[in-house]
Amino acid sequence: MPQATYHFPKGFLWGCATAAHQVEGNNTNNNWHRWEQEGHTAHKSGLACDWWGGRWREDFDRAAETGQNTHRLSIEWSRIQPEPDRWDEDALDKYRQMLRGLRERGMTPMVSLHHFTDPLWLYDNCGWEKEEAVTYFEKFVRKSVEALKEYCSLWCTINEPNIYALMGYVTGEFPACNHGVNKAMQVMANMLKGHTAAYQTIHEIQPEARVGFAWQYRPQTPRHSWSPLDQVMTKIRYAGLNIAFPTAIATGVMKSPVGNFRIPQARGTMDYLGLNYYSVDTVWFDLGNPKELFTRAGFADGADMSGTGFLANIPEGIFNMLKWAVRSFPKMPIIITENGVEDSTDKMRPRYLAQHLHQVWRAVNFNWPIKGYYHWSLIDNFEWERGWNQRFGLWALDITNQKRSKRLSADLYAEICKENGLSSEMVEKYCPEVFETLFPG
Ligand code: BGC
Numbered sequence: 001m002p003q004a005t006y007h008f009p010k011g012f013l014w015g016c017a018t019a020a021h022q023v024e025g026n027n028t029n030n031n032w033h034r035w036e037q038e039g040h041t042a043h044k045s046g047l048a049c050d051w052w053g054g055r056w057r058e059d060f061d062r063a064a065e066t067g068q069n070t071h072r073l074s075i076e077w078s079r080i081q082p083e084p085d086r087w088d089e090d091a092l093d094k095y096r097q098m099l100r101g102l103r104e105r106g107m108t109p110m111v112s113l114h115h116f117t118d119p120l121w122l123y124d125n126c127g128w129e130k131e132e133a134v135t136y137f138e139k140f141v142r143k144s145v146e147a148l149k150e151y152c153s154l155w156c157t158i159n160e161p162n163i164y165a166l167m168g169y170v171t172g173e174f175p176a177c178n179h180g181v182n183k184a185m186q187v188m189a190n191m192l193k194g195h196t197a198a199y200q201t202i203h204e205i206q207p208e209a210r211v212g213f214a215w216q217y218r219p220q221t222p223r224h225s226w227s228p229l230d231q232v233m234t235k236i237r238y239a240g241l242n243i244a245f246p247t248a249i250a251t252g253v254m255k256s257p258v259g260n261f262r263i264p265q266a267r268g269t270m271d272y273l274g275l276n277y278y279s280v281d282t283v284w285f286d287l288g289n290p291k292e293l294f295t296r297a298g299f300a301d302g303a304d305m306s307g308t309g310f311l312a313n314i315p316e317g318i319f320n321m322l323k324w325a326v327r328s329f330p331k332m333p334i335i336i337t338e339n340g341v342e343d344s345t346d347k348m349r350p351r352y353l354a355q356h357l358h359q360v361w362r363a364v365n366f367n368w369p370i371k372g373y374y375h376w377s378l379i380d381n382f383e384w385e386r387g388w389n390q391r392f393g394l395w396a397l398d399i400t401n402q403k404r405s406k407r408l409s410a411d412l413y414a415e416i417c418k419e420n421g422l423s424s425e426m427v428e429k430y431c432p433e434v435f436e437t438l439f440p441g
Contacts, residue, residue: 002441006361007421013108013372014417015070016063016394017338019115019159020079022381023049023056029078031123032116032384035175043387049379050402056098059379059404062395064105066410067417071102072337072374074112074159075148078119081140092147099151110337110374111148112156112214113141113198116164116174116384126177128164128187128194138197145205153209156274156337157198160216161191162241170292173385181240181293182258188245189254189261199269214274214337217242217321219314220297223284233295234283240293246273246328257293272371273325276338277318277356279311306352307343308390315355322363322370333369336360340376342383342390349409351431357422358438375413379404 021027025048036044049055063071079091102109114137118127127133145155158164168176169184176183195213202209220238222230240257248254252264279299286296299305303312318339325334341352357373364370380393388399394410397403412430416422424439 002439003424004439005419005421005423006358008361008364012420013070013335015068015072015107015372015374016378017072017374017376018378018381019074019112020076021045021115021117022383023379024052024076025050026052027076027079027117029082029120030076030117031120031175034120041385041387042389045382046399047402048382049397055402057101060101060105060107062404063378064107066414068107069417070108070110070372070374072110072112072156073098074115075144076117077114077140078117080144081119084121084136087143092144095148096151099148103151108154109152110154110156111152112159113144114157115159123175123177128190129177129183131190131193133190134193134197137194138201141198142201142205145202149206153206155202155209155211157195157211157213158191159214160276161188161213161245163216164191166241185244185256185258185261189263192245192248192254192263192266196263196266196269210271212270212272212274212335214276215246216276216278217324218278219280219317219320220283221280223282229285230283233285236293237281237283237295237297250329270332272333272335273329274335274337275321275325277321277336278339280314280317306341306348307345310342310390313341313348313352313355315359318356319359319363322360322368326368331369333371335371336373338374338376340392342392344391344396346407346409349407350412351434353409353412354422354427354431354438355434357416361422
């Protein structure tokens, strides 16, 4: 049996990613809270992982003890700015404690300034549909960065503007004021302006900061490769979902299937490219789905499907994403800001993790500037409209009593982080079913 270790570069960032609303609990002043109360989600977030109650301490201990050297979390806008003209200094202080907590445990914090939720006061004014949101966001960023800069210099302005726009404004699974592809693109354009303003503000306050955004890149393939219609639909989806926003960072123009937005100030506003990868979509023409421009996305027949059918395990997709990134943004540092699978039984997660990291290692070996990997997620957390039905954690959470239990994948990830690599012994121990593909010989 071959013995080998796939090593990662020295100083590689190994951590997990979380988001405020999904872990904090009792977050009652944002649009997701209202969305939950209105019955649009499978469950309510409730106490979530009770980080606001202080359980971040024990979870940061878990992360640090298992060899993680970084953590990506988000701060909740509606807590820090409960009303347009009121700041909550206690909330900011709590975030300062959390970031100091990471530092004390030897972990580098990465802070996201927007992760899907909006304060009710902004949402009630139709949020990111209006350009006013950009000014509000810039003020919030200024206040927060001033308060937190002592502990953080790695910033993620906005998480997944594409998924925010798609799920809210197109499919309707996330809260949104109005609907339609045009609105979705308008929202993405405003978020790009928000990102740009945040980028400039952060650099003004903290010149050494590294600022980027987290982009979910989802490769799209036609269901029938021979079908011209499926091919066209795939291109449309790919352009709107994957390309429009990041390309504008290079060109100053956000080109979309429903029109172009000139945002020249966006050019060059990125110190690293943050990429979230989960799966690959199979796309086809569907006359019955006008709201998604007659496209429909699903998964390939016979794919290795996750526990609740939310994603197909397609590790080559993460490599293709990285290839797209280095070709589009040569020399730009890349950070994988999310990657993971919902799997309450932990049957797929070990192989999903090993297979994806093997692909990342392949990319690293081309000398592509990949700087880190954040697993989604540390603890089972509130999965938006899917509520508690999906379990993404390295640790399982019993929401009835806040008890955490370690899944086997947490041990695998710990070994990877501590070794700064993936070895044949690890694969043999945790996911022997993929040994031959990862270590052929
Ligand atoms: C989001 C996370 C979410 C994850 C899994 C990503 O799109 O950034 O907030 O929990 O997907 O659903």
